Amino acid sequence: MTTFTAPRKHFRNIDADAAARLLGCAADVALVLDREGVIRDVAVGAEDLKAEGYGRWLGQPWVETVTVESRPKVEALLEEAGSDTPPPWRHINHPSPGGGDLPVLYSAIKVGKTGPVVAVGRSLRAASILQQRLIEAQQSLERDFARMRQAETRFRLLFQTASEAILVVDAASLVVTEANPAALRLLGNGGQGIVGRPLAEAFDERSATVVGTLASTVRAAGQADEVRVRSRAGQREFRLSAALFRVDGSSHLLARVAPLDAGAAVAVESQLHRIVEHLPDGLVVTEPDGRVLTANRAFLDLVQVGAEDQLRGKLLDEWLGRSRVDLNVLIANLRQHGSVRLFATTLRGALGAETEVEISAVAVPEGEVPCLAFAVRGVGRRLAPLAARAGGELPRSVDQLTELIGRVPLKDIVRETADVIERLCIEAALKLTGDNRASAAEMLGLSRQSLYVKLHRYGMGDREPEQP
Numbered sequence: 001m002t003t004f005t006a007p008r009k010h011f012r013n014i015d016a017d018a019a020a021r022l023l024g025c026a027a028d029v030a031l032v033l034d035r036e037g038v039i040r041d042v043a044v045g046a047e048d049l050k051a052e053g054y055g056r057w058l059g060q061p062w063v064e065t066v067t068v069e070s071r072p073k074v075e076a077l078l079e080e081a082g083s084d085t086p087p088p089w090r091h092i093n094h095p096s097p098g099g100g101d102l103p104v105l106y107s108a109i110k111v112g113k114t115g116p117v118v119a120v121g122r123s124l125r126a127a128s129i130l131q132q133r134l135i136e137a138q139q140s141l142e143r144d145f146a147r148m149r150q151a152e153t154r155f156r157l158l159f160q161t162a163s164e165a166i167l168v169v170d171a172a173s174l175v176v177t178e179a180n181p182a183a184l185r186l187l188g189n190g191g192q193g194i195v196g197r198p199l200a201e202a203f204d205e206r207s208a209t210v211v212g213t214l215a216s217t218v219r220a221a222g223q224a225d226e227v228r229v230r231s232r233a234g235q236r237e238f239r240l241s242a243a244l245f246r247v248d249g250s251s252h253l254l255a256r257v258a259p260l261d262a263g264a265a266v267a268v269e270s271q272l273h274r275i276v277e278h279l280p281d282g283l284v285v286t287e288p289d290g291r292v293l294t295a296n297r298a299f300l301d302l303v304q305v306g307a308e309d310q311l312r313g314k315l316l317d318e319w320l321g322r323s324r325v326d327l328n329v330l331i332a333n334l335r336q337h338g339s340v341r342l343f344a345t346t347l348r349g350a351l352g353a354e355t356e357v358e359i360s361a362v363a364v365p366e367g368e369v370p371c372l373a374f375a376v377r378g379v380g381r382r383l384a385p386l387a388a389r390a391g392g393e394l395p396r397s398v399d400q401l402t403e404l405i406g407r408v409p410l411k412d413i414v415r416e417t418a419d420v421i422e423r424l425c426i427e428a429a430l431k432l433t434g435d436n437r438a439s440a441a442e443m444l445g446l447s448r449q450s451l452y453v454k455l456h457r458y459g460m461g462d463r464e465p466e467q468p
Contacts, residue, residue, distance in 0.1 A: 029054065029104060031119040037062050037078050040116065062119070067093045067101060081108040081117045091124065103128050164256055167199065171244065171251035174199050174215055186238075186257060187231075199255065203229040203238075211240070218242045218253055228260070236260075282347075282376035288363075290316045290327050290372070299376055302357070304349035316374070320359075321345045334363040334372055347376065356380045423458045426451070430460075 032041035038061050042054045057065045063074045070092040077090055087109050093101040103124035110117050159166060165183035167176050176194050179187075187194050187202040194201070199215075200208035207229035217224035226241035242255040276283055282299030286292050292311045303319040305311055317327040326345045333340045343359040361374045429440040441451040 027120045028123040029121040031057075031062065031121070033062055033078070033108075033117040033119060035116075037074075037117075039065070065094060067095055069093070077106060077108040077119065078117065082110040082113075092121075164258060167194075167253075167255040167257065169199050169215075169242070169253040169255050171215070171219055171253050174211070174253075176202075177252070183257060186259070202232070204232055206230065214240065214242055215253060218244050219251065282357075282374075282378075284311075284316065284374050284376065286316055286372045286374070288331075288365075288370055288372060290331060292316060293369075293371060302347050302349070302355055302376060302378060304351045304353060319348050319350075330359065330361055330374075331372070334361055338363050344379075347378075419458075422454065423460075426454060426458070426460065 028045050030043040030045075031039050032043075034040055038059065039057045040059075042057055044054055062078075063071050066074055073090045073092050077087075080087060087107045089105050089107045091103060092106050093103050096102045104121040105124055106119050106121045108117050108119040159178075159180050162180055163182055165186045166180045167183050167187075168178035169176050176197060176199055179193075179195050184193065200211045203211065210227050210229055214224055214227050222244045224242065226239050229238050229240050230236065231238070237260045239258045239260060240255060242253045245252055245254060277296050279296055279298055282296065282302045284292060284295040284299045292314055295308055295311055300306070300308065300311070303311070315327070320327055326343075330340055330343060340359065340361045343361070345357060345359060347355045347357045349355070355378050358377050358379050359374055360377075361372060364371050364373065425444065426440070429443045430437070433439040433443060437451060437455075438448055441448045444451065446454075
Protein backbone atom coordinates (compact mmCIF):
# COMPACT_ATOMS: atom_id res chain seq x y z
CA MET A 1 0.00 0.00 0.00
CA THR A 2 1.46 3.32 -1.07
CA THR A 3 0.78 6.76 0.35
CA PHE A 4 0.07 9.64 -2.02
CA THR A 5 2.27 12.67 -1.53
CA ALA A 6 1.88 15.95 -3.34
CA PRO A 7 5.25 17.41 -4.18
CA ARG A 8 5.35 21.16 -4.17
CA LYS A 9 6.59 21.22 -7.80
CA HIS A 10 3.14 20.04 -8.97
CA PHE A 11 1.59 23.30 -7.66
CA ARG A 12 4.49 25.57 -8.58
CA ASN A 13 2.78 27.14 -11.59
CA ILE A 14 -0.84 27.17 -10.33
CA ASP A 15 -2.46 30.61 -10.37
CA ALA A 16 -4.68 32.17 -7.67
CA ASP A 17 -7.96 31.45 -9.50
CA ALA A 18 -7.14 27.80 -9.88
CA ALA A 19 -6.11 27.67 -6.26
CA ALA A 20 -9.43 29.25 -5.26
CA ARG A 21 -11.40 26.66 -7.29
CA LEU A 22 -9.32 23.90 -5.77
CA LEU A 23 -10.01 25.19 -2.30
CA GLY A 24 -13.67 25.60 -3.15
CA CYS A 25 -13.91 21.87 -3.73
CA ALA A 26 -12.40 21.16 -0.30
CA ALA A 27 -14.12 23.99 1.63
CA ASP A 28 -17.66 25.33 1.76
CA VAL A 29 -16.63 28.76 0.48
CA ALA A 30 -13.35 30.34 -0.72
CA LEU A 31 -12.67 34.01 -1.36
CA VAL A 32 -9.79 35.51 -3.38
CA LEU A 33 -8.86 38.97 -2.05
CA ASP A 34 -6.44 41.57 -3.37
CA ARG A 35 -4.06 43.61 -1.23
CA GLU A 36 -6.82 46.07 -0.26
CA GLY A 37 -9.09 43.25 0.90
CA VAL A 38 -11.48 43.53 -2.05
CA ILE A 39 -13.11 40.27 -3.16
CA ARG A 40 -12.00 39.35 -6.68
CA ASP A 41 -13.37 35.84 -6.93
CA VAL A 42 -15.69 33.52 -5.03
CA ALA A 43 -15.91 29.72 -5.07
CA VAL A 44 -18.70 27.85 -3.27
CA GLY A 45 -18.51 24.13 -2.56
CA ALA A 46 -21.64 23.54 -0.47
CA GLU A 47 -24.91 23.24 -2.39
CA ASP A 48 -27.02 24.85 0.36
CA LEU A 49 -24.84 27.96 0.30
CA LYS A 50 -25.05 28.63 -3.46
CA ALA A 51 -28.51 30.16 -3.02
CA GLU A 52 -27.16 32.88 -0.73
CA GLY A 53 -26.03 35.03 -3.66
CA TYR A 54 -22.29 35.19 -3.13
CA GLY A 55 -21.83 36.69 -6.60
CA ARG A 56 -22.95 40.09 -5.28
CA TRP A 57 -19.79 40.24 -3.16
CA LEU A 58 -17.50 40.54 -6.19
CA GLY A 59 -15.75 43.91 -6.27
CA GLN A 60 -16.72 44.74 -2.65
CA PRO A 61 -14.39 44.93 0.32
CA TRP A 62 -14.67 41.81 2.42
CA VAL A 63 -15.23 43.91 5.54
CA GLU A 64 -18.44 45.36 4.05
CA THR A 65 -20.00 41.94 3.38
CA VAL A 66 -20.13 40.97 7.06
CA THR A 67 -22.13 42.18 10.04
CA VAL A 68 -20.91 45.04 12.21
CA GLU A 69 -19.61 42.91 15.06
CA SER A 70 -17.62 40.72 12.60
CA ARG A 71 -15.67 43.55 10.95
CA PRO A 72 -12.85 43.61 13.54
CA LYS A 73 -12.41 39.86 12.99
CA VAL A 74 -12.08 40.34 9.21
CA GLU A 75 -9.45 43.03 9.71
CA ALA A 76 -7.57 40.73 12.09
CA LEU A 77 -7.63 37.88 9.55
CA LEU A 78 -6.22 40.13 6.81
CA GLU A 79 -3.40 41.28 9.10
CA GLU A 80 -2.57 37.72 10.20
CA ALA A 81 -2.71 36.28 6.67
CA GLY A 82 0.96 37.08 5.88
CA SER A 83 2.44 35.85 9.16
CA ASP A 84 4.57 32.71 9.45
CA THR A 85 2.37 31.24 12.17
CA PRO A 86 -0.55 28.96 11.25
CA PRO A 87 -3.55 31.13 10.38
CA PRO A 88 -6.27 31.14 13.04
CA TRP A 89 -9.94 30.37 12.47
CA ARG A 90 -12.52 33.05 13.31
CA HIS A 91 -16.32 32.98 13.45
CA ILE A 92 -17.75 35.60 11.06
CA ASN A 93 -21.41 36.34 10.27
CA HIS A 94 -22.70 37.40 6.84
CA PRO A 95 -26.15 39.01 6.50
CA SER A 96 -28.40 36.62 4.59
CA PRO A 97 -30.89 37.82 1.92
CA GLY A 98 -33.52 35.56 3.49
CA GLY A 99 -33.14 37.20 6.89
CA GLY A 100 -30.93 36.37 9.80
CA ASP A 101 -27.18 35.80 9.66
CA LEU A 102 -25.07 33.20 7.89
CA PRO A 103 -22.29 31.97 10.27
CA VAL A 104 -19.01 30.93 8.61
CA LEU A 105 -15.71 29.87 10.19
CA TYR A 106 -12.89 31.55 8.17
CA SER A 107 -9.14 31.25 7.94
CA ALA A 108 -7.03 33.40 5.58
CA ILE A 109 -3.58 32.81 4.08
CA LYS A 110 -1.49 34.97 1.77
CA VAL A 111 -0.23 33.35 -1.43
CA GLY A 112 3.44 34.33 -1.71
CA LYS A 113 4.88 37.57 -0.45
CA THR A 114 3.09 39.76 -2.98
CA GLY A 115 0.25 37.49 -4.01
CA PRO A 116 -3.42 37.68 -3.13
CA VAL A 117 -5.07 36.48 0.07
CA VAL A 118 -7.26 33.38 0.00
CA ALA A 119 -9.93 33.08 2.70
CA VAL A 120 -11.30 29.59 3.23
CA GLY A 121 -14.60 29.18 5.09
CA ARG A 122 -16.60 26.39 6.65
CA SER A 123 -20.34 26.90 7.03
CA LEU A 124 -21.62 26.76 10.61
CA ARG A 125 -25.27 26.85 9.62
CA ALA A 126 -25.93 23.23 10.59
CA ALA A 127 -24.10 23.69 13.88
CA SER A 128 -25.97 26.95 14.47
CA ILE A 129 -29.31 25.25 13.83
CA LEU A 130 -28.41 22.44 16.21
CA GLN A 131 -27.23 24.96 18.79
CA GLN A 132 -30.47 26.94 18.45
CA ARG A 133 -32.51 23.76 18.86
CA LEU A 134 -30.46 22.89 21.91
CA ILE A 135 -31.13 26.32 23.40
CA GLU A 136 -34.85 26.03 22.67
CA ALA A 137 -34.94 22.56 24.22
CA GLN A 138 -33.11 23.85 27.28
CA GLN A 139 -35.52 26.78 27.61
CA SER A 140 -38.46 24.43 27.24
CA LEU A 141 -37.05 22.23 29.99
CA GLU A 142 -36.52 25.25 32.20
CA ARG A 143 -40.12 26.36 31.63
CA ASP A 144 -41.34 22.87 32.48
CA PHE A 145 -39.21 22.83 35.62
CA ALA A 146 -40.54 26.28 36.56
CA ARG A 147 -44.14 25.08 36.13
CA MET A 148 -43.38 21.99 38.19
CA ARG A 149 -41.82 24.11 40.94
CA GLN A 150 -44.83 26.43 40.93
CA ALA A 151 -47.21 23.47 41.07
CA GLU A 152 -45.24 21.93 43.91
CA THR A 153 -45.20 25.25 45.76
CA ARG A 154 -48.96 25.58 45.40
CA PHE A 155 -49.43 21.98 46.52
CA ARG A 156 -47.19 22.52 49.54
CA LEU A 157 -48.99 25.72 50.47
CA LEU A 158 -52.39 24.08 50.12
CA PHE A 159 -51.18 21.00 51.98
CA GLN A 160 -49.81 23.03 54.87
CA THR A 161 -52.70 25.48 55.20
CA ALA A 162 -55.61 23.05 54.72
CA SER A 163 -57.85 22.86 57.76
CA GLU A 164 -58.65 19.20 57.02
CA ALA A 165 -56.24 16.54 58.29
CA ILE A 166 -54.44 15.03 55.28
CA LEU A 167 -51.90 12.19 55.25
CA VAL A 168 -49.74 10.76 52.47
CA VAL A 169 -49.29 7.01 53.08
CA ASP A 170 -47.13 4.49 51.24
CA ALA A 171 -49.59 2.05 49.66
CA ALA A 172 -47.42 -1.04 50.20
CA SER A 173 -46.27 -0.60 53.80
CA LEU A 174 -49.03 1.78 55.00
CA VAL A 175 -46.34 3.96 56.57
CA VAL A 176 -47.17 7.67 56.80
CA THR A 177 -44.70 9.62 54.66
CA GLU A 178 -46.18 13.11 55.02
CA ALA A 179 -48.75 14.80 57.25
CA ASN A 180 -49.99 18.37 57.28
CA PRO A 181 -50.18 20.44 60.50
CA ALA A 182 -53.91 19.74 60.88
CA ALA A 183 -53.21 15.98 60.88
CA LEU A 184 -50.41 16.40 63.41
CA ARG A 185 -52.74 18.30 65.72
CA LEU A 186 -55.52 15.75 65.32
CA LEU A 187 -53.47 12.52 65.40
CA GLY A 188 -50.17 13.63 66.91
CA ASN A 189 -50.57 11.29 69.91
CA GLY A 190 -49.66 13.77 72.58
CA GLY A 191 -47.05 15.62 70.53
CA GLN A 192 -45.37 12.51 69.10
CA GLY A 193 -45.30 12.70 65.32
CA ILE A 194 -46.96 10.08 63.16
CA VAL A 195 -44.70 10.56 60.14
CA GLY A 196 -42.56 7.47 59.55
CA ARG A 197 -44.92 5.21 61.49
CA PRO A 198 -47.71 2.88 60.30
CA LEU A 199 -51.07 4.55 59.87
CA ALA A 200 -52.80 1.95 62.04
CA GLU A 201 -50.78 3.09 65.07
CA ALA A 202 -52.68 6.39 65.06
CA PHE A 203 -55.88 4.50 66.00
CA ASP A 204 -56.91 1.81 68.45
CA GLU A 205 -56.42 -1.93 67.91
CA ARG A 206 -59.94 -2.53 66.60
CA SER A 207 -59.47 0.17 63.98
CA ALA A 208 -56.24 -1.41 62.66
CA THR A 209 -58.24 -4.08 60.81
CA VAL A 210 -60.54 -1.44 59.35
CA VAL A 211 -57.55 0.57 58.12
CA GLY A 212 -56.05 -2.51 56.47
CA THR A 213 -59.33 -3.37 54.74
CA LEU A 214 -59.68 0.22 53.51
CA ALA A 215 -56.13 0.18 52.10
CA SER A 216 -56.70 -3.12 50.29
CA THR A 217 -59.92 -1.86 48.73
CA VAL A 218 -58.28 1.39 47.59
CA ARG A 219 -55.31 -0.48 46.08
CA ALA A 220 -57.69 -2.68 44.12
CA ALA A 221 -60.35 -0.15 43.05
CA GLY A 222 -58.56 3.20 43.38
CA GLN A 223 -61.02 4.47 45.99
CA ALA A 224 -63.36 3.26 48.72
CA ASP A 225 -66.12 4.46 50.99
CA GLU A 226 -65.09 6.22 54.16
CA VAL A 227 -64.86 4.20 57.36
CA ARG A 228 -65.08 4.97 61.05
CA VAL A 229 -62.06 4.60 63.29
CA ARG A 230 -61.30 5.46 66.90
CA SER A 231 -58.38 7.25 68.47
CA ARG A 232 -55.83 5.27 70.46
CA ALA A 233 -57.46 6.29 73.72
CA GLY A 234 -60.89 5.41 72.30
CA GLN A 235 -62.34 8.79 73.25
CA ARG A 236 -62.97 10.15 69.76
CA GLU A 237 -64.27 8.73 66.52
CA PHE A 238 -63.04 9.81 63.10
CA ARG A 239 -64.11 9.46 59.50
CA LEU A 240 -61.26 8.03 57.38
CA SER A 241 -61.23 8.06 53.58
CA ALA A 242 -58.44 7.45 51.06
CA ALA A 243 -57.64 7.70 47.36
CA LEU A 244 -54.83 6.10 45.32
CA PHE A 245 -52.23 8.02 43.30
CA ARG A 246 -48.85 7.17 41.78
CA VAL A 247 -45.58 9.12 41.98
CA ASP A 248 -42.35 7.98 40.26
CA GLY A 249 -43.67 4.47 39.75
CA SER A 250 -44.72 3.92 43.37
CA SER A 251 -48.27 3.94 44.73
CA HIS A 252 -49.40 6.18 47.60
CA LEU A 253 -52.62 6.80 49.44
CA LEU A 254 -54.01 10.26 50.11
CA ALA A 255 -55.86 9.78 53.39
CA ARG A 256 -58.25 12.31 54.93
CA VAL A 257 -59.24 12.21 58.58
CA ALA A 258 -62.08 14.22 60.11
CA PRO A 259 -63.81 13.95 63.48
CA LEU A 260 -67.42 12.83 63.36
CA ASP A 261 -68.63 16.06 64.95
CA ALA A 262 -67.06 17.98 62.07
CA GLY A 263 -69.69 16.54 59.77
CA ALA A 264 -72.42 18.04 61.93
CA ALA A 265 -70.66 21.42 61.84
CA VAL A 266 -70.44 21.26 58.07
CA ALA A 267 -74.11 20.34 57.87
CA VAL A 268 -75.07 23.24 60.15
CA GLU A 269 -72.95 25.62 58.07
CA SER A 270 -74.57 24.40 54.87
CA GLN A 271 -78.01 24.72 56.40
CA LEU A 272 -77.21 28.24 57.60
CA HIS A 273 -76.14 29.18 54.09
CA ARG A 274 -79.46 27.93 52.70
CA ILE A 275 -81.38 29.84 55.37
CA VAL A 276 -79.56 33.08 54.56
CA GLU A 277 -80.13 32.56 50.85
CA HIS A 278 -83.90 32.19 51.35
CA LEU A 279 -84.40 34.92 53.97
CA PRO A 280 -87.27 37.31 53.15
CA ASP A 281 -85.04 40.23 54.16
CA GLY A 282 -82.13 41.30 51.99
CA LEU A 283 -78.60 40.49 53.14
CA VAL A 284 -75.51 41.90 51.46
CA VAL A 285 -71.85 41.50 52.49
CA THR A 286 -69.32 44.11 51.37
CA GLU A 287 -65.66 44.93 51.73
CA PRO A 288 -64.72 47.57 54.36
CA ASP A 289 -65.03 50.28 51.69
CA GLY A 290 -68.54 49.20 50.68
CA ARG A 291 -67.82 47.08 47.58
CA VAL A 292 -70.23 44.16 47.29
CA LEU A 293 -68.87 40.66 47.91
CA THR A 294 -72.09 38.64 47.97
CA ALA A 295 -75.84 39.08 48.39
CA ASN A 296 -78.86 36.85 48.87
CA ARG A 297 -81.89 36.54 46.62
CA ALA A 298 -84.06 38.98 48.59
CA PHE A 299 -81.51 41.77 48.11
CA LEU A 300 -81.31 40.99 44.38
CA ASP A 301 -85.10 41.41 44.21
CA LEU A 302 -84.97 44.72 46.09
CA VAL A 303 -82.42 46.22 43.69
CA GLN A 304 -84.07 44.59 40.65
CA VAL A 305 -80.97 42.67 39.54
CA GLY A 306 -81.11 39.20 38.07
CA ALA A 307 -77.69 37.78 39.01
CA GLU A 308 -75.25 38.25 41.86
CA ASP A 309 -72.38 38.83 39.41
CA GLN A 310 -73.99 42.14 38.43
CA LEU A 311 -73.46 43.42 41.99
CA ARG A 312 -70.10 41.93 42.88
CA GLY A 313 -67.27 44.48 43.02
CA LYS A 314 -69.53 47.55 42.82
CA LEU A 315 -70.07 50.12 45.57
CA LEU A 316 -73.27 49.67 47.56
CA ASP A 317 -74.16 53.36 47.17
CA GLU A 318 -75.20 52.68 43.57
CA TRP A 319 -78.44 51.34 45.06
CA LEU A 320 -78.44 52.61 48.66
CA GLY A 321 -79.73 56.06 49.67
CA ARG A 322 -80.27 59.18 47.63
CA SER A 323 -76.53 59.97 47.68
CA ARG A 324 -73.26 58.54 48.97
CA VAL A 325 -73.91 60.24 52.29
CA ASP A 326 -75.99 57.34 53.59
CA LEU A 327 -73.27 54.76 52.93
CA ASN A 328 -70.58 57.03 54.41
CA VAL A 329 -72.68 57.46 57.56
CA LEU A 330 -73.21 53.71 57.84
CA ILE A 331 -69.53 52.87 57.36
CA ALA A 332 -68.42 55.59 59.82
CA ASN A 333 -70.77 54.25 62.50
CA LEU A 334 -69.69 50.67 61.86
CA ARG A 335 -66.05 51.61 62.26
CA GLN A 336 -66.79 53.50 65.47
CA HIS A 337 -69.42 51.31 67.13
CA GLY A 338 -69.23 48.00 65.26
CA SER A 339 -72.98 47.84 64.54
CA VAL A 340 -75.91 49.96 63.36
CA ARG A 341 -79.61 49.31 63.97
CA LEU A 342 -82.73 50.43 62.10
CA PHE A 343 -81.11 53.00 59.84
CA ALA A 344 -83.91 54.40 57.65
CA THR A 345 -83.04 55.09 54.03
CA THR A 346 -84.11 54.34 50.47
CA LEU A 347 -83.06 51.52 48.13
CA ARG A 348 -83.05 52.29 44.41
CA GLY A 349 -83.69 49.50 41.92
CA ALA A 350 -81.90 49.10 38.63
CA LEU A 351 -85.24 49.59 36.84
CA GLY A 352 -86.09 52.83 38.67
CA ALA A 353 -88.16 51.55 41.59
CA GLU A 354 -87.51 53.05 45.06
CA THR A 355 -88.17 51.19 48.30
CA GLU A 356 -88.15 52.58 51.82
CA VAL A 357 -85.93 50.29 53.91
CA GLU A 358 -84.42 49.91 57.34
CA ILE A 359 -80.84 48.70 57.59
CA SER A 360 -79.12 46.92 60.45
CA ALA A 361 -75.43 46.33 59.89
CA VAL A 362 -72.41 44.83 61.62
CA ALA A 363 -68.67 45.05 61.00
CA VAL A 364 -66.59 41.86 61.00
CA PRO A 365 -62.94 43.00 61.13
CA GLU A 366 -61.63 39.58 62.17
CA GLY A 367 -61.10 36.63 59.89
CA GLU A 368 -59.36 36.08 56.59
CA VAL A 369 -61.53 38.65 54.78
CA PRO A 370 -62.69 41.68 56.86
CA CYS A 371 -66.18 42.64 55.76
CA LEU A 372 -69.39 44.50 56.52
CA ALA A 373 -72.81 42.80 56.60
CA PHE A 374 -76.03 44.73 55.93
CA ALA A 375 -79.50 43.36 56.68
CA VAL A 376 -82.00 45.28 54.53
CA ARG A 377 -85.72 45.16 55.35
CA GLY A 378 -88.31 46.78 53.13
CA VAL A 379 -90.68 48.92 55.23
CA GLY A 380 -92.66 50.60 52.46
CA ARG A 381 -95.99 49.48 53.91
CA ARG A 382 -95.04 50.53 57.40
CA LEU A 383 -93.85 53.96 56.23
CA ALA A 384 -96.73 54.56 53.84
CA PRO A 385 -98.63 56.81 56.32
CA LEU A 386 -95.45 58.76 56.94
CA ALA A 387 -94.94 59.16 53.22
CA ALA A 388 -98.47 60.47 52.93
CA ARG A 389 -97.76 62.99 55.69
CA ALA A 390 -94.58 64.03 53.97
CA GLY A 391 -96.63 64.77 50.87
CA GLY A 392 -99.43 66.72 52.61
CA GLU A 393 -100.32 65.66 56.17
CA LEU A 394 -98.13 66.96 58.98
CA PRO A 395 -96.04 64.72 61.25
CA ARG A 396 -97.30 64.28 64.77
CA SER A 397 -94.01 64.11 66.72
CA VAL A 398 -90.41 65.23 66.72
CA ASP A 399 -89.31 61.68 65.86
CA GLN A 400 -91.39 61.80 62.72
CA LEU A 401 -89.83 65.15 61.84
CA THR A 402 -86.38 63.60 62.25
CA GLU A 403 -87.32 60.82 59.86
CA LEU A 404 -88.09 63.45 57.21
CA ILE A 405 -84.45 64.54 57.08
CA GLY A 406 -83.09 63.59 53.68
CA ARG A 407 -86.60 63.17 52.25
CA VAL A 408 -87.95 66.73 52.52
CA PRO A 409 -86.07 70.06 51.99
CA LEU A 410 -84.97 71.89 55.15
CA LYS A 411 -87.28 74.91 54.61
CA ASP A 412 -90.31 72.58 54.49
CA ILE A 413 -89.17 70.83 57.67
CA VAL A 414 -88.85 74.22 59.47
CA ARG A 415 -92.33 75.29 58.30
CA GLU A 416 -93.84 71.99 59.36
CA THR A 417 -92.12 72.26 62.75
CA ALA A 418 -93.93 75.54 63.38
CA ASP A 419 -97.22 73.91 62.36
CA VAL A 420 -96.58 71.02 64.77
CA ILE A 421 -96.03 73.44 67.65
CA GLU A 422 -99.21 75.38 66.75
CA ARG A 423 -101.25 72.21 66.58
CA LEU A 424 -99.91 70.93 69.90
CA CYS A 425 -100.83 74.26 71.55
CA ILE A 426 -104.38 74.10 70.18
CA GLU A 427 -104.75 70.49 71.39
CA ALA A 428 -103.51 71.48 74.87
CA ALA A 429 -105.92 74.46 75.04
CA LEU A 430 -108.88 72.30 74.04
CA LYS A 431 -107.90 69.73 76.63
CA LEU A 432 -107.62 72.34 79.35
CA THR A 433 -111.01 73.90 78.48
CA GLY A 434 -112.83 70.61 78.12
CA ASP A 435 -113.17 71.08 74.35
CA ASN A 436 -114.77 74.51 74.84
CA ARG A 437 -113.64 76.18 71.69
CA ALA A 438 -114.65 79.68 72.70
CA SER A 439 -112.62 79.45 75.88
CA ALA A 440 -109.73 77.81 73.99
CA ALA A 441 -109.70 80.66 71.47
CA GLU A 442 -109.64 83.20 74.31
CA MET A 443 -106.83 81.25 76.03
CA LEU A 444 -104.77 81.20 72.84
CA GLY A 445 -105.45 84.86 72.05
CA LEU A 446 -107.27 83.98 68.83
CA SER A 447 -110.67 84.83 67.51
CA ARG A 448 -113.13 81.99 67.29
CA GLN A 449 -113.11 82.31 63.50
CA SER A 450 -109.28 81.91 63.39
CA LEU A 451 -109.49 78.94 65.75
CA TYR A 452 -112.08 77.20 63.55
CA VAL A 453 -109.89 77.77 60.48
CA LYS A 454 -106.91 76.19 62.20
CA LEU A 455 -108.99 73.28 63.50
CA HIS A 456 -110.22 72.64 60.00
CA ARG A 457 -106.66 72.92 58.65
CA TYR A 458 -105.30 70.37 61.09
CA GLY A 459 -108.30 68.03 60.76
CA MET A 460 -109.26 68.44 64.41
CA GLY A 461 -112.93 69.39 63.93
CA ASP A 462 -115.53 69.13 61.21
CA ARG A 463 -118.12 71.65 62.53
CA GLU A 464 -118.61 74.88 60.70
CA PRO A 465 -117.52 78.02 62.55
CA GLU A 466 -120.28 79.99 64.36
CA GLN A 467 -121.52 83.14 62.64
CA PRO A 468 -120.67 86.31 64.55
